[in-house]
Structure formats: structure tokens, C-alpha cells
Amino acid sequence: MDDEVIEWIERVAGFLTQEYGLPPIAGRVLGRLMACDPPEQSAAQLAAAVGASRASLTTNLRLLLDAGLVGKRLGRGERTAYYRVDDDAWQRVIRRRIAALGSFRDITKAGIELLERDGGRAARVRSADAAFAWLAEAFADAGEPK
Template sequence: MTTTEERLAYADRVAEVWASRYRVPPIAGRIAGYLYVCEPAAQGIDDLAAALQASRSAVVGSVKVLELHGLVRRTRAAGERADRVRLVFDESRGFDPTRYREAAEIAEAGLALLAASATDQRAVLEETASLNAFLADRMPQLLEEWRATR
């Protein structure tokens, strides 16, 4: 059985990674990390604020950020006055080719603006366009491969 301190240390670790890699506020990463390991899985705003020793307003704002990213969902049971927050998992979110397709298109548009002599700039844009087009093409296949392993 894990202790509260171990769960909070885990939440802090998630916060560090998410803040540096995904550019979310550290408290948003702490909330996500805590929700990964807390019991019960759904927590009230006040519960999160108390557990993470954060202000209620910081928790509410960070939950909104996490909701926008599709990482948490608020629910409320009949008769309850407070929302419960829980993590959600959308398997297709990480495999969405849209962002890669857009990045490839942007790089290709930049290439169209460059003269043939701008080799340094062309090289970067060509590689960017190529990699992102490749990833956009492969993401649906990777999702199917991943589903097959589940």
C-alpha cells in the first residue's frame, strides 16, 4: 500500500515532466499525477486542493486546462452539489494525424516562398515537411497496430 507522501511525490514527478514537456502549469501536472494514483479515482475540487495543498482557484483553473486537453472530465452524481474530477483516456488522441498534416503543410508553404538558392533554410523545411507527412501517414496504421496489441 502506498502512502500519501509517495502519491504526492509521484504527483510532483508528473508535474515536472508535464511542465517541461507539455508546457502546462505545474499544478495541472500535479493534479494529473495525483489523479493517476489516488483513491477514489474521482476527486472533488476541494479534495484535490486539500491533498495537493493548493488554492481552490489554482485547482479550478488547472482542471479547466486539463479539460481543454481532453485529459480529465468533470461529473456530478444526482443529488451531489460538487463536481468530481477524473482522468480520461482517449486512445486515438495521441495518434491524431491532423497536427502532423498541418505541420507538413506549413513547411511546404514555407518551401514555396524560398528561392532555390536558400539551401540551409530549404533543408530544414524539407526535413520538417517530410517527417511530418510521414507521421501523418503512419499514425492511423500505428493506432490499428496498437489496438491489435490490446
């Protein structure tokens, strides 16, 4: 990969570390898988590309697999696993996160009912509920990504 792509991968890693608390290696692996050709890479290829030990790579791949950002494939009759970012991975992850945020609204509604007698505490929960309601409405109106 050329220097500009490597720099972009580092930007991906920095963003994911700062905004989501992912380890830098996980961010580098994800950035690499978003930009590499061929789109599937073995653990050995990824470890060499991002400068990670095999143990660190395994831990970070597990994190990305569990998050749904990276998929794993074993070829028929092969012992080597190949990893990739599916074209719809981001859409699936974002939908799952939005659904989780929406389900927190059930908790805020229950909190409002529970805390109605105490205006101060109920007001803070109402504020959270309003934020989640706004978010749900914004995404309901957004439609499909293009």
C-alpha cells in the same frame, strides 16, 4: 496515499512541467487523478490533496479540461463537480496532437512551393516537412496501443 505514491505524483508533475510547460499544480492534479481511489475527486478533495488554493485549482483544472486530459461530471441533483482521468484520455490527446502535427505538413508543403526559388529557405522547410512525414509514417505503422 502513501509516500511512494505522493513521490510518483511529484515525478508526474515535474515531467509535465519540464517537458510541456504545465504548471506544477496541473501536473500534481493530473498525477493525483491518475492514482486516486475513487477515480473521481471533487475540487475540494483535489485542492486539499495537492495543497492548492481554490482559485489556483480552478485555473489548473480548466487547463487540464481544455487539453482533454481530465473530464468533469456533475451528479444528478448534485452541486458538486467531480473530476477524473478517463481510461482513454491519453489516447485521445495523443491522437489529437498527432493529427495537429500532420496538419502542419500542409503548411510545410505550401512553404516548399512558395520558397522553391530560394534554396536555403526551401531546404529548411523541406527538412521540417521530412520530419513531419517521418512522424506520420511512424504513427501510421504503429497500430493501436495495447
